[in-house]
Amino acid sequence: MLALVDGNNFYASCERVFQPELRGRPLVVLSNNDGCCIARSDEAKALGVKMAQPLHLVPPQVRRQLAIRSANFTLYGDMSGRIVAILRDAVPRVEVYSIDESFLDLTGVPDQEAFAHTLRQRIHRWTGIPNCIGIGPTKTLAKLANRLAKQGNGVFCLADEHISNPALAGTPVGDVWGVGPHYAERLAGHGITTAAQLRDASIQDILAGFGATLARTVRELRGQSCLALEDIEPDRQQIRVSRTFGDPVEDRLAMGQALATFLVRAAEKLRSRGLVAAALGVFASTDRFKSNTPQHHPNRVVALPRPTADTRLLLAQLRQILSGRFLRAGVHYRKAGVWLTDLARPQHVHGDLYSPATVGNERLMSTLDAINRRFGRGRAGFGASGWKGAPVWKMRQEMLSRRYTTCIDELPVVRC
DNA sequence: TCTGGGGTCCTAGGACCC
């Protein structure tokens, strides 16, 4: 049996831990650049705020009632780590599925429901994050059980004998993990609108009409495990860093500095995972919502001469891309990003007979990383990123809370 | 005025091989 532990309204709950005045109030957390609502407290959901709804499309009378925060991923990432530490202490095998969800292998746990109740309370007490736990024989059923737990008392078990129970008949098919809006609509055309109907559909029909992924979901709903617990995280295939700018950027120099900043960050992520990249991609785009202005969406991928994790070599490639006709003069770009692909462990890279398989100065990079780890991200950097004050391309974050758990100057103060 | 960021997997079709 597997358990899925999920933080309730996770980002909103993280904000509430350190800002008690937000408790009981309708609260939304916005995406980067203060664009969309990506987390909502129960009270905000009750007011009708939708997931990923742009804030400016929330009706003014609703918006007036909302407490609003900019996304504070530094805080959420740290809170997530605390929860994972509790989980790893409780069971040997944990798969961290996302920032607020983990799968647990409950093999060997005698009374699983009692265990889940205890664990749930411990997480709440030790971190302040309310959470729910779903238990089921497959990941898909554990996900579904988690959803049912949220409607009930925080823990729900979909044991084998219950897989045919009314819970699945009462669950819209679109709420099943792996069924998105597009599939849900097409399934409805086949008369399948509930989880129970999907479970009972013909595997052949689903395979032919929707492909292997959804057929696997059907099997999982029947209690046949098709998705293993991945407690050893597989290596990334791609690392991407991109941002929407607070204001459109026309200036080539500013665009170059923005892209260099993203690339520096991507290379840090690459090294932190012990990988090298063999290809670099760069893109930029104009505001797709402004159809009356000139649109341009340049996108280029280059193979690197040799795989590397050296920021300087990557920046040299970026410079080369930008020296061509990548950007157009006079165009206002709204978003840009870089991605590193064809990732590999350096010891697995094939070289040729006469030259090293990978290139780059590892000692220099690890020294740089050590400095930034110790003194804060960006303390030592590269001229290409720009250095004179706040960049013109910075994102909008007008309601950002403090880094309560990761910055010594921003710790919460308790008075009594 | 204002619309996120970062991932994965699968499939169909084209190019190419013998």
Next chain:
DNA sequence: TCTGGGGTCCTAGGACCC
């Protein structure tokens, strides 16, 4: 009039996830 069969690899696009 007549034009095979079987395979791999790559890529773009679509679907999904949080």
